[in-house]
Amino acid sequence: MPTSTILPARARAQLTATDIHIARGGVPVLRGAALTVTPGSRWGVVGENGRGKSTLLAVLAGTLEPDSGTVRRSGTLGLAAQELHATGDATVGDVIDAELSDARAALRALDAAADALTRADPGAADRYAGALHAAEALEAWDADHRVDAALAALGAERDRTRPLAELSVGGRYRVRLACLLGAGHDFLLLDEPTNHLDGGGLAYLTSALTGTRAGVVLVSHDRALLAAVATTIVDLDPSRDGLPRVYGDGYAGYLAGRAAERERWQEEYDKQQTENARLTANLAGARDRLIDNWRPDKGTNKHKRATRASSQVRTFHRRQDELAAHAVTMPEPPLRLRLPELPRNAAITLDDVTVAGRLEQPVTLTIGPSGRLHVDGRNGAGKSTLLAVLAGRLRPDTGTRRVARSQRIGYLAQESPEPGGATARTLFAAAGGTVELEGLGLLDRRELDRPVRELSTGRRRRLDLALVLARRPHLLLLDEPTNHLSIALVDELTEALGGTRAAVVLATHDRALRADVAGWPRLTVGR
Structure with missing residues (x-):
């Protein structure tokens, strides 16, 4: 086996991201993102366009370094970005060969070690044991069969000589997705995998993801897929403190948690606005009284005028301090659709x-x-x-x-x-x-x-x-x-x-x- 080969870690696999921060042009894309993916756990990543979902997958995969934060990986992973670009004369077979290269290498090493055993070469037994362990860990014997089955189920191109450039964007994505589903990785990172699938492909993908022992991180707007697959949801949309929210109990837990979070957010924002308005009115009143007292009526006792003015100054500054201490610091809650009253007499x-x-x-x-x-x-x-x-x-x-x-x-x-x-x-x-x-x-x-x-x-x-x-x-x-x-x-x-x-x-x-x-x-x- 090549020394660069990383074998699946199976039950010992872990993918952990801690306090991930990324900014572009001074604008935060990810702030404080964190998740721990273990075998069999299935994470859904949701959020509006531009909230950093694809960026988070790239960070987890190691194709993008965060500005700060750490990522630890133990095991193998496969990333299906939203597009697979066609380069040169690359074919469907080239994509499959690249994905299964470790499995193919393991089988070649096993054959070579077996041949060495028959010749009683020194160290042959140890090499054979190592090669057998690698082939078993990679489940190498069934790798091509698994990919072929996934290609068929997803409606992907099965002719391995077919150039990728002849396939549509969706056709190339299906080939890539089939390879990942058949490769047997410890972790699957999938970016909008339902975009190019028909009903049969959707059913197969759902079954494959709910049945896999791999850890899954799934970026999707498909509510049905998230409801069927995700056990945990990380929401990258804005929150009260600007940090991502993590919800357990699958998609249903996310819906309930998000609703409660936004209700609390609105209540706290409204309270801050109300208190700010009250203090602003108090400050305006104190300012008016202060101005009036700088212009007392004629004949008013000079000492009394100075005392009243000093008191009003202190009140004015106290109101200023109160307003500063209770400024509206909470961001405005996210938009919510409000359908207007529409007429009913359609014909x-x-x-x-x-x-x-x-x-x-x-x-x-x-x-x-x-x-x-x-x-x-x-x-x-x-x-x-x-x-x-x-x-x-x-x-x-x-x-x-x-x-x-x-x-x-x-x-x-x-x-x-x-x-x-x-x-x-x-x-x-x-x-x-x-x-x-x-x-x-x-x-x-x-x-x-x-x-x-x-x-x-x-x-x-x-x-x-x-x-x-x-x-x-x-x-x-x-x-x-x-x-x-x-x-x-x-x-x-x-x-x-x-x-x-x-x-x-x-x-x-x-x-x-x-x-x-x-x-x-x-x-x-x-x-």
Whole structure:
């Protein structure tokens, strides 16, 4: 075996990060992050876009050094970053060979030691025992079979001669993920592994992660995967003291803990604001009395005037000290979606609608007041096309669309439009918003006047949702609404959809959201 080979530590494996700090351009990315991963433990990492989730995985993997803090690793680990780039003429087989190189080397060393035993070479028995131990630790005999099984289950490319450059981003990711699942590492570090998987792949990944003896650190926005897999959640979103929060009892424990944390945060912030307002008023009163006493009425005793002035000065300074001691030090709690009151009298009808090459099977439907509809179907079946027809963005080739002239429709497409130099506030005003942008709880005040192109993907998605709500629509058309949204916002949106009086038509592959709307009427297109 090569001297650089690190054998799996199995039960003795441990991956520990302590007080990790990283800043970029003076702006903190990670502050005080800490976790201890042991065999069989499964950590979920959550947070808004840009909160340092991928950065934390890179630190754990050793591909990025923190500014401060320590990481200790005992055992082997595999990292699946969000993308696997194609370089040169690299093939699927090259990726597999690289991942299984230690297992292959162990088997070669075992064969060489066995041959030496037959020749009675000095030291052959010790070399054989060492090679056998390495092969057993790596479970080397079954390594290729495990990878092949994972490739098949994930729908990944199985032709080992196929160049990576010929595969899509998702295709390359599936190859990399299959290699890691089959390699038998002590630790698996996975960054958004559900992004490129279909239903079968999701089921296999969930089963593989819940059944593995490896320690898992999983960055994901997929609530269903987190609920099924994670035993502990680390939340990198802002907190009262700026430090990450760790929640036990899996995803359910995280939801309960986060809700309690934010309630305490809001209560403490409100108390500080109230006390600050009281002390500010007291200070203003003391200042007014002080100014008045510097200008006493004529004839007032000079000694009495000086005494009163001295007393007012002391009171004024005491009020200043009290205000300074009780300044609002707590940051403002995070945004929370506040869906405005929407009208209920939706009315839209499609009769035998088709779109050539995109929606071949005729669709007839009616959406009435406060109606609900889940549009289902495989990729490419025409779900997005149907929503675009309902929105009036696409004219059908056959059939008719009938909608009241006064009907307001809010349409959220799958992806954000190309960002430009306009600000969120400008775009909202141009949309004829009849609600207050700040009141929706979707964008921070500091983001409202920044060019949209400077916002992250997740923040632009929040703006898209704000523009949909701008004119209080009668009908909400939502195409994959959870794309790029944080878990917290997805939960808030799901709750809001359940309570709104507006009609809602929804297309989604999000397993948790599908479960949430399981009681809605369903229309399957492209059967």
